[in-house]
Amino acid sequence: MTDKKIALTGAMAAAEALRQLDIDVFSVYPITPQTPIIEAFAKMKSEGNTAAEIIQVESEHSALSACVGASASGARTATATSSQGLALMNEILYIVSGLRLPILMVVSARALSAPINIHGDHSDVMGARDSGWIQIFSENSQEAYDNTLIGMKLAEKTSLPVMSIMDGFNTSHSVENLEILRDETVRKWVGDFTPENSLLNHKNPVTFGPLVLPNSYFEFKIDQEKTINEAVNEYGKIAKEFEQLSGRKKDCFEQYRMADAREAIVLSGSAAGTAKEAVDKLRASGKKAGLLKINLFRPFPRREVARALAKVPKIAVLDRSQSMGTFPPLYTEIVNSLFPVASYKSRVISYVYGLGGRDIFQTDMEKVFEELEKGKTENRIKYIK
Amino acid sequence: MDKVKNLLEITFFARGGQGAKTAAEILAQGAVSEGKFVQAFPSFGPERSGAPIQTFLRVSNREVRTHEPVLNPDVVVVLDDTLLKTENITRNLKKDAILIVNSVKTAEELSRQLKFFGKIHAVDADGISLKIIGQLRPNTVILGKIIRIARVAKLESIQKEFRKIFAKKLGKEICARNMEAIKKAYDNP
Structure with missing residues (x-):
């Protein structure tokens, strides 16, 4: 089993990871410096290298909303964004984590307006740090690839959404050496996505997003917090597995x-x-x-x-x-x-x-x-x- | 390549749309195919066509970890010689550094203009590309010059990477003319 040694930008490395993860739905709206991620993925789609459904929408609010529907229906779902896009998703971020939907979001982290600035910093992802999403930072293209793979498995194991974060431009637009796992290795490791409940399971009909009154909302939120805290352990397990798979050290x-x-x-x-x-x-x-x-x-x-x-x-x-x-x-x-x-x-x-x-x-x-x-x-x- | 640092650092000065980023990426991929470690990244200003941009390339025998911009380049490539007037090209340029300029001027003229007395290589990349490719592709031509002077990668590796990226997009004939243009700049040091 030999891994492929190549050089890619962080953006292309993340797109390659998404292809190998065999995602079902990629719902996106373009924004700098996330665009090369979705360009690379769209190219894979046009060349027949992924069966994923790419949903083009009119805003990031809609992009993540479409992810909610797809994920609740049982599809392996991902999106990608930056900056104002992530800010516009803010309302839906909390809905995703509250509904316990395992959506993966690749973020090419960028500054927030005003004043307008397209370049890298962590303001966008830090603005989302209390939204109930798991957040994993990457140092370079290799980690952008690795953490996107780890992120999807972690999301599905914990039923929590995950952000795989790279620095906008510094990593997203930088061509660097990395090792890519074989498609079969990734597919076997990540496995199939079979949610406990889904909207399309007519044998066990469920409701997503019901009204919860003061007598139980508080308990729900405590449970949610307990779950994300416990995800440290699940991350540890998955990181160990990935370490054995790739030979690259992974830890918190x-x-x-x-x-x-x-x-x-x-x-x-x-x-x-x-x-x-x-x-x-x-x-x-x-x-x-x-x-x-x-x-x-x-x-x-x-x-x-x-x-x-x-x-x-x-x-x-x-x-x-x-x-x-x-x-x-x-x-x-x-x-x-x-x-x-x-x-x-x-x-x-x-x-x-x-x-x-x-x-x-x-x-x-x-x-x-x-x-x-x-x-x-x-x-x-x-x-x- | 700097023997002590085991590292070759190149800075490109160009205008948005000239293809400096693509040129750096082709060089990077060529070096990777020869087992080298690389890092190629652009530094955009306002992100628009025609605006001055810089692109950086590092080639090394060991993993490139730093993400700082290149400060003291071994080679500086200028794709548009009008930038010589507006950008501080020779800032931090070491005495033994190499300057490669796309220009119809001679190396001596450029040396006087810049008051830089290190090694300067002038190449009329616009002219060569118009003549051979029939299109303005200075970034293609300059590849030949860079690999000849700075030995980033072998000519065959660069041509192979170029074909990999552009063969489908440009078609066989135009791609072949690009190959020829790269070789022309390579053969005329």
Whole structure:
């Protein structure tokens, strides 16, 4: 069993994963920088390489609404979007997760208007972080491919929707080397989708989306939250399976040279590779730098992250989005995770970088490590501009 | 290729629609077919035809992990010489770097204009493409020049990748003329 070594953009890698997953329905509306995903998939369809039904609609609100119908009918369903598109889907995001529909969404993450900007950051997906969707971040084309495959299986195992997130342009438009599994390997691993209940099962008619009154809505929401929290374990199992299948290490987060780290950067997405180069350079000069790259952002693996960071004296959390009026999302998660660690005395600093496609360089990462080492910590958000 | 870094970095300056992104991707695929690691990515401004864009290409013997734009290129390719006036092409250009410009001017003229005294290669990619292909395809022609000068990949690998992407779209005859144009720039260093 040999895997194929090729080079693709993150967008094309995700489209290839969707084809191999043999999805039934792909309901989409084009938006930069998601377009190359749906272009690539449409080309596969026109060349007869996928039997999927592509539904073209008039907006992202409709795109996800059509996904709701398809998924509730028992179809393996996916969509893809970015930025304003994800914002426009917001109403339906909650309906999907509340109905427990295993829809997979590939996101090429981009800044939000206003002012209008087509470039990459994490504002769109962070805006959806409380919507009950599982969120997995990717560093490069390989991970965009891997996490799209993992995402579909995780969705169907947990009956929860999943976002497979890559950085708009940085990953979606970057041609990089990757290994592709064989079609048969993917098909066998992901299996068929047979939902517990579906609208088209006339032997067991069900209603999706009934009215729920104050006497039971609260319990329903507690159950839903319990389910997404438990998805950490299911993700772990599927990640292990995928690791055996592909030979590539998969986990809630990646620890890069963290074993004896005194200073660590925590971040998600494509900047991780740049940070790894900085870590290697600093390690070569005797510094104890490390990187914790968060892959699974929702559900957030609090206990595991706390264990990984408990002994690191100084931590910088780099967010590629803001939470207007308070500290940014990833920083808040890290601080919350570390709160129960009794022995924890370190300082965690918040940095915001890369908004609206602003480039981040290896030297920026080195400067963050330098600031950590010098102990220049302040209880305010710092901006890497 | 930088022996220490084990890495070749190329920056393309072009205008939206000239095909710099495609050129970088063909080079990348050619290098991949020879077992190299690559990264090719565009840097768009306002995303419209005619606007100045940059595209970057990295070719390495080991995995390319960084996602920062190329800062200190080994090779700079300019697909439209009007950009020499508006873009800071020679910024960060190392003394031993190579500049490849699509222009009817000579290397000496370009050197004086840019006050860059490293290696400059001028190629009339517009002229060659009009003459051989019958269409304005400077990005095709420049491929031949780049692989001859920077040894990103072999001529056969690039021609093979070009055919893979364009054979169906362009048809046999036009595709063959593109091959010829690439070879023409390759054979005239």
